[in-house]
Amino acid sequence: xxxxxxxSADSVWEACGAEVGVEVRVGAGVMGxxxxxxxxxxxxxxxxxxxxxxxxxxxxxxxxxxxxxxVQAVIKKQTNKVRINRRFIRLKYSGGKLIIDEILCYTRxxxxxxxxxxxxxxxxxxxxxxxxxVSLLEGNTPLIKADNLARQLGGGFELFIKYEGLNPTGSxxxxxxxAAVSEALGRGAxxxxxxxxxxxxxxxxxxxxxxxxxxIVLIPQGKxxxxxxxxxxxxxxxxxxxDGSFDDALTMVIEITNKHPICLVNSINxxxxxxxxxxxxEICDVLDFAPDWLCLPVGNAGNITSYWAGFKxxxxxxxTGLPQVLGVQxxxxxxxxxxxxxxxxxxxxxxxxIGKPARGEQAxxxxxxxxxxxxxxxxxxxxxxxxxxxxxxxIWVEPASAAGLAGLAIEIANGTLDPKGKRVVAIxxxxxxxxxxxxxxxxxxxxxxxxxxxxxEELILG
Ligand code: F0G
Numbered sequence: 267x268x269x270x271x272x273x274s275a276d277s278v279w280e281a282c283g284a285e286v287g288v289e290v291r292v293g294a295g296v297m298g299x300x301x302x303x304x305x306x307x308x309x310x311x312x313x314x315x316x317x318x319x320x321x322x323x324x325x326x327x328x329x330x331x332x333x334x335x336x337v338q339a340v341i342k343k344q345t346n347k348v349r350i351n352r353r354f355i356r357l358k359y360s361g362g363k364l365i366i367d368e369i370l371c372y373t374r375x376x377x378x379x380x381x382x383x384x385x386x387x388x389x390x391x392x393x394x395x396x397x398x399x400v401s402l403l404e405g406n407t408p409l410i411k412a413d414n415l416a417r418q419l420g421g422g423f424e425l426f427i428k429y430e431g432l433n434p435t436g437s438x439x440x441x442x443x444x445a446a447v448s449e450a451l452g453r454g455a456x457x458x459x460x461x462x463x464x465x466x467x468x469x470x471x472x473x474x475x476x477x478x479x480x481x482i483v484l485i486p487q488g489k490x491x492x493x494x495x496x497x498x499x500x501x502x503x504x505x506x507x508x509d510g511s512f513d514d515a516l517t518m519v520i521e522i523t524n525k526h527p528i529c530l531v532n533s534i535n536x537x538x539x540x541x542x543x544x545x546x547x548e549i550c551d552v553l554d555f556a557p558d559w560l561c562l563p564v565g566n567a568g569n570i571t572s573y574w575a576g577f578k579x580x581x582x583x584x585x586t587g588l589p590q591v592l593g594v595q596x597x598x599x600x601x602x603x604x605x606x607x608x609x610x611x612x613x614x615x616x617x618x619x620i621g622k623p624a625r626g627e628q629a630x631x632x633x634x635x636x637x638x639x640x641x642x643x644x645x646x647x648x649x650x651x652x653x654x655x656x657x658x659x660x661i662w663v664e665p666a667s668a669a670g671l672a673g674l675a676i677e678i679a680n681g682t683l684d685p686k687g688k689r690v691v692a693i694x695x696x697x698x699x700x701x702x703x704x705x706x707x708x709x710x711x712x713x714x715x716x717x718x719x720x721x722x723e724e725l726i727l728g
Pocket of ligand 1: 312313437461462463464465466467533564565566567568569570617618664666667694696
């Protein structure tokens with residue numbers, strides 16, 4: 267396959283025409299592009315199937331075969347576009363019923379256009395949301411196979427890390443924020459507000475900036491990691507520190523948005539939940555099925571609620587099955603494990619330092635319905651897992667993001683979760699760069715040597 271040139275057909279694929287016994291040969295084109303206006307002429311009436319055809323990397327699989335329209339109109343349109351694009355593919359068909367055997371199509375780059383574009387039709391969002399889509403091309407994060415860590419945990423199972431720290435602002439919050447801020451913008455809101463342990467603040471600030479909206483973020487004083495605070499400031503938010511906890515800040519933003527026309531973008535906002543469902547969709551799209559177990563950290567409990575809703579929706583639509591959900595809280599902030607709110611939550615995993623989760627009930631329901639559970643991991647276990655993950659897999663996450671895996675390790679060690687032969691996905695919610703101090707604080711200081719080869723040899727070779 268090559269691009270920008272008119273070539274003779276060289277590969278043969280089954281296409282939409284397969285329904286009518288047509289074989290399609292595609293000659294030139296560029297791997298990973300949509301062939302727009304793909305046409306197959308069939309039958310006496312000269313009707314055509316036309317739609318987007320995706321050429322997947324190396325496989326040449328055809329997908330997304332679309333609508334039907336009169337062939338002449340399609341060809342005319344394509345011909346015009348071809349002139350503009352100067353990018354061609356030539357389609358040849360064989361098969362008894364064909365009346366034309368060659369057409370031109372133009373191609374368009376298959377560039378990723380963000381979550382609302384990709385999954386918007388599956389999300390319960392008001393119509394005005396997509397019309398005003400605010401996107402930083404969030405989502406589409408990698409699902410990384412973690413064989414080294416799986417071996418370290420006893421082996422015999424497949425472990426994948428969904429690395430949500432690779433979202434545009436460094437955490438999974440961007441999935442919900444593209445939906446919530448687009449919806450707010452679409453109905454004419456001018457200001458968004460949230461309470462946050464840091465990541466929601468940075469994400470809200472970035473999406474509001476892109477939408478031309480004002481953002482106000484309330485954070486617990488002194489308990490937000492440097493990378494998150496810096497982000498919120500850089501994106502232009504009005505940052506207000508509360509001399510209290512996240513839970514106090516959340517109460518305040520609920521109160522103020524009840525009184526004033528400011529849009530709340532915490533995960534109480536249902537559109538945040540809708541947007542965050544997309545990670546479950548992506549996992550099923552990559553693995554073809556839901557995993558056996560899903561492990562993730564739990565703070566305000568919006569994310570576990572979203573995953574469960576997402577997996578259930580995909581299962582209804584595509585029979586992808588359901589995972590058992592292992593939610594993990596930090597031991598010093600584990601209201602859902604202890605069964606009561608915590609007045610003064612404490613943990614080194616500041617992202618999940620939350621004593622009264624807004625969606626606690628739904629989190630417990632997700633755990634129960636999925637035949638999973640919510641457990642606690644100590645700060646030591648969380649930090650230990652953070653280091654192991656970085657050292658064994660090259661994946662550096664912020665402490666809270668290691669909680670899901672820490673919980674998995676605890677369950678395996680206790681013999682309460684047997685992963686043998688299973689497929690496990692752990693959600694790593696935020697990037698390590700969000701909270702560099704936690705590592706540098708007790709890190710060995712790097713050695714200093716004079717700029718001499720002997721000194722370097724001495725140090726490296728001993
Ligand atoms: N992991 C990270 C990195 C987080 O920032 C959060 C929540 C969670 C996990 C837990 O997700 O709240 O949906 O259960 N951070 C929120 C914030 C509270 O303000 O950034 P959850």
